[in-house]
Amino acid sequence: MTAGAAEARVARQRRQLQDLEKEVVDKSASLAKLSQEARGWVEKREKLWTSARDSLVETYAKMKPEAAAQQLAAMSEETASAIIMKLNARAASAILNEMGSDRAARLADGALKRMDAGSRLGKSGS
Numbered sequence: 001m002t003a004g005a006a007e008a009r010v011a012r013q014r015r016q017l018q019d020l021e022k023e024v025v026d027k028s029a030s031l032a033k034l035s036q037e038a039r040g041w042v043e044k045r046e047k048l049w050t051s052a053r054d055s056l057v058e059t060y061a062k063m064k065p066e067a068a069a070q071q072l073a074a075m076s077e078e079t080a081s082a083i084i085m086k087l088n089a090r091a092a093s094a095i096l097n098e099m100g101s102d103r104a105a106r107l108a109d110g111a112l113k114r115m116d117a118g119s120r121l122g123k124s125g126s
Contacts, residue, residue, distance in 0.1 A: 053086070060087060061087050061091040065094035065097065065098045068095045069095045069096075069098035072099070073099055078110060081109075082114065084107050084111050085111045
């Protein structure tokens with residue numbers, strides 16, 4: 001009798017383990033699917049961000065340097081230096097020339113720091 005009860009208990013525990021294993025497999029598959037969806041949304045967001053940034057940079061490149069300088073001067077240094085970095089050299093120099101020398105120097109310094117940080121990330125990420 002005791003052996004039969006032990007076998008029944010082992011069989012019940014085995015079924016419970018199989019049920020739990022199936023549940024883990026199902027949840028793992030569900031998480032993988034959600035993870036893939038999240039990656040897709042992140043990629044879409046990055047594409048939209050890049051498109052918006054490129055469009056904004058193009059707008060500043062086409063503006064008169066005086067107007068662009070006024071607007072960039074009103075922005076945070078981080079944002080303004082990011083835009084300056086993306087402009088072609090001719091447009092960036094014309095805009096920086098229209099700014100006060102202190103602000104232009106800080107923006108150029110910020111742009112160099114961003115480039116340096118980006119190159120360091122690229123080296124450590126490989």
